[in-house]
Amino acid sequence: MQNHLVSFIRLLRSHDVRVSPAETLDAMDVAAVLGYAGRERLRDGLASALAKTPAEEAVFQHCFERFFDRELADFASTREEREAPREEQDPALEPGPGAKPEATGRASPDDSLLDAVAAEDAGLQALLDSALLRQLRDNDRTALNLAMGEAAAGVGLSQIQMFTQKGQYLRRMLDAMGEEQVRRAIADLERRQSPALEPLKRYRDILREQVRDYVARQYLLQAEGDNARFMDGILSTTRLSNLEHRYLQRVQELVRRMARKLAERHARKRRVFRRGRLDMGKTLRRGIANDGVMFNTYWRRVRKDKPQLLAICDVSGSVAAYAKFLLLFLYSLQDVLPRVRSFAFSSHLGEVSELFTQHPVEKAIELVNWRYGGATDYGSSLQDFAKLALDDINSNTTVIILGDARNNNGEPRLDILRSIYQRSRRVIWLNPESRRAWGTGDSEMLRYQSACHFAAECNNLVQLERVVDQLLKLNR
Missing domain, CATH: 3.40.50.410 (von Willebrand factor, type A domain)
Known part of the structure; x- marks a missing residue:
């Protein structure tokens, strides 16, 4: 979960939320104290550690809702099963040791056909006994979504930046989840023209569809900030006379952001003088060592020049x-x-x-x-x-x-x-x-x-x- 939190902080930085290494450690401590069971409590705790302005808090809320999405992908084989009402489940509530996975226990004609063919085919039976096929046949959403998350972390899906990479990450995730064994079995059944071909293809297609959707959602989430920065870089180096009208508002916001950065860099600092206006805060702080007695007074005055x-x-x-x-x-x-x-x-x-x-x-x-x-x-x-x-x-x-x-x-x-x-x-x-x-x-x-x-x-x-x-x- 610490790696998960680091990925979330990387996402915030890509959306121009300033998070220092010290604030990252603070967020780790917050998560360790609050735990991951209470989603709203974790969200409020992390917001207090990472968001420093109202604008950053708005970005934080947007990223948190999308990064810690509670909706589980549904691997049901029919539209009716997917659209059937289902109790909401918070993925932050991980099942404890010995807990039984969520499963529908369905028995369809396709499953009966697969079992009948597998009774005479040891290779197909070994495939049906694998964890991936058991979870697909039972629509074990919890286990399948956890497997997708582990595969995504294993292939580094959080590093995706361009839409052309979606196909690469899709293939890597499917291989990490064991889909290659399903592909080999389908090729063998197709060669033998087995009646179990179509039911097994259906499960393969369901898996690919859900993993493809998962990769697409992660691309939109992870690449949004990077793409915005890439676009800002292009607009910053484009001749101002060549900018299209549809980009003017974005360029104006980019100018304001540059101005705020320069304003912070060149903010005028007060010079300290021997007389002028009393710097009460500094005087009181320096008097703490003397039990509050103000032996030394400090003055401040802004140099008045009028360029x-x-x-x-x-x-x-x-x-x-x-x-x-x-x-x-x-x-x-x-x-x-x-x-x-x-x-x-x-x-x-x-x-x-x-x-x-x-x-x-x-x-x-x-x-x-x-x-x-x-x-x-x-x-x-x-x-x-x-x-x-x-x-x-x-x-x-x-x-x-x-x-x-x-x-x-x-x-x-x-x-x-x-x-x-x-x-x-x-x-x-x-x-x-x-x-x-x-x-x-x-x-x-x-x-x-x-x-x-x-x-x-x-x-x-x-x-x-x-x-x-x-x-x-x-x-x-």
Whole structure:
């Protein structure tokens, strides 16, 4: 059962539930104390040890119900027998020593025919006396389901990741359960055209059907998290302009998850000073050694610096998708990043910061694209930016420009960008085009690059995350 619990924890990790080695040991202790007889009690105990947030608890409940499924596979030979009402049984309640297996004790014409032929066929009689055939003929659901579970553990079914592996695991499980002996007997009966052929085939088909269903359920259970991570990896490295509309919601959630990870990594830590606000918690803890007398006082104060971030985004048709996700990334990091002011442009530029205070991020981005979409004019847009915000730029200002630098052969106004470069702490240019395309056609990127502290190709979420990560490191 410890191996079973380790497999369950591996399943949780594949669904992005963070479980440390220490928490795994805690779960082992919980299971040892509570036992496996009470399903609900075990579920609540493991949840208290493994789930740390409401979101993780929801994932835990979903995985627990599917992993510790109480429904037993039915190996009855007819649909009527399978659909007949049956008392519920909890597989967690394992039969004790000496307990009799669940069996129907049915006697069908097929069984009578098999017994008649086996009376004159020693090989067939040996097969019918085997544990597998006895359990199939009696529909011993408990023993057969335990055998399937043992076979699955023996062949490592919990490692299944791709649907193309289902056939391989099906064959390995059947061999582990002894189905190869049944196949050989069927081949021999078919060669001799024995009347016992069809009844034995029926039992073989029932076994294969149930094992096939078991493998399919385990694939859906085990591979769900791995497939989701595989899909996230593909979406993270796909050009944002090539993403299909049906994936946008998933990509937006992926951006938020990346933002939460960066926020945890770069969260600001309080610095300790000799004066300021009293750190009562630390003062009381250090006074425990002195019977609570606060001989030493400790103070804390947050260093107050006010850096600002100016994001200038080209929202023309060719770059709008990239601007959307950059803004989504930046506004998902408000607890970590300095104050963000956003500007959008195509033929003219305007500040859109107020839209992000009045509306949710997704709605605000839609309004930005609607107001400022159109043909691109970098020169005119830089002139508008100089009027709006050039005087606000100082040595604590970081300017991020997102655009392909294609100016439709207009005046680039490089002098304004150089003025921004001289005033700011850093200027970062993110270009969704390949570096090989910079400076070709109407691209002014090579000229603009000379007035930037850093310029990079950025057209997918992995590159965007890397750039934002570096930005956060510089602002710590």
